[in-house]
Amino acid sequence: MKKFLVTFMICALAAGVSAAAVPAARTAYAYGADECDAVFVQALEGILPAEYTDGEPLTAEKTMVRDIALRPLGYVYDFESSGGYGYAVVIKPEGGECVCTELFLSADDPWDGSEGGLPVYVGGTTFLRYADGVYFDAASGAPLSEEVLSALSERAYFSAGDLTSSTSTVTYTGRTEDEHSLATRFPLIIDNGSTMCVPVAGANIVQYYDRFSTSLIADYTPGTAIGPLYLYKDPSAETAAVVQELADRMGASGGAGVTVGSALSGLSAYCAQRGCTFSATSCMSGGSLDAEAARQALDGGMPLMVFSGGVRVYTIAENSGSDTLTAYYSANAHCMAAFGYYDVTYVFADGGTRTDRYLQVAGGKEGIEKGYYRVNDAFTDDAYAIDIAEV
DSSP, X not given: OOOOOEEXXXXXXXXXXXXXXXXXXXXXXXXXXXXXXXXXXXXXXXXXXXXXXXXXXXXXEEEEEEOTTSOEEEEEEEEEETTEXXXXXXXXXXXXXXXXXXXXXXXXXXXXXXXSSEEEEEEXXXXXXEETTEEEETTTOOBOOHHHHHHHHHHOOOBOOOOEEEEEEEEOSEEEEEEEESOSBOOOOOOOSSSOHHHHHHHHHHHHHHTTOXXXXXXXXXXXXXXXEEEEOOOOHHHHHHXXXXXXXXXXXXXXXXXXXXXXXXXXXHHHHTTEEEXXXXXXXXXXXXXXXXXXXXXXXXXXXXXXXXXXXXXXXXXXXXXXXXXXXXXXXXXXXXEEEEEEEEEOTXXXXXXXXXXXXXXXXXXXXXXXXXXXXXXXXXEEXXXXXXX
């Protein structure tokens, strides 16, 4: 088996993608980089003819590709040496290992020459690009209809996810906390791989309010009351239908990007169709999340819709004299529903203190179904307190 040196170059995509959909500055996020690189090199070894590996090292320009829901899926490697050129696509699909799905010699990167936008890989030599809310065929530049996108989604590869994690420990001599939750177990609908986070967050809020406004989800009981406790049900066919309708009303069907305005407009239209009022009150101040406004809304029984520029959701394990914080994070924009707050103040051996302020969130995706979103972290782009009521 041949061994050779590959020099990688990361290609950051140019602007031209709607910032409200997927910020172009985040498209170079190194999702699975080391694993994808290793699979790419392994796929080349023993396959390339000698002229590719003789002389100067082979170089490969790598560009992130996304699934049809615009989540990081892997990379396209545009490689060349003194002996020739070619391209490969390496992805990590949902439920599988990292794999090389395309490898061609003397062939150009299928997205090379596409006019801006995000490279989108469906599979089976089907290459798209996404720009300004529209999907295009990468080769012809022709825009794709909703019907075509729906058909492609039936056979497309979907991302295994883009979350990574890190763990830290807070050692303290004293600890106090202040906590308030809207339910003992709040709604926990997650993205099923074909929808986006915004309609999922909206559906969690709809399920919450269906407890009080029963027309929101027809012929459905959202949870169970046990004395003073209320436990919301697991996701079901009924809540999946809510997600789909919200995706349609928000303009998210087929994985298209969703602006804050279209998210709130779609949720408002859903409520109006069912005879309910809808209002959204900003919880932002000076470009940051206003923690006090968020607390007041939650104290008043209103969940929040939080739009974050990056994901960082924590789990907290309490030990004797220390807390273990595990952060699950991604550079991708995200939307979540918040159903409570949790503030914890630590006192340290040197007399110093630290207060961590969290929102209790339904993370909306596998791995962060439920957790804590730290207000201290500067990720929040927008946040609204949502109020829904029967007329």
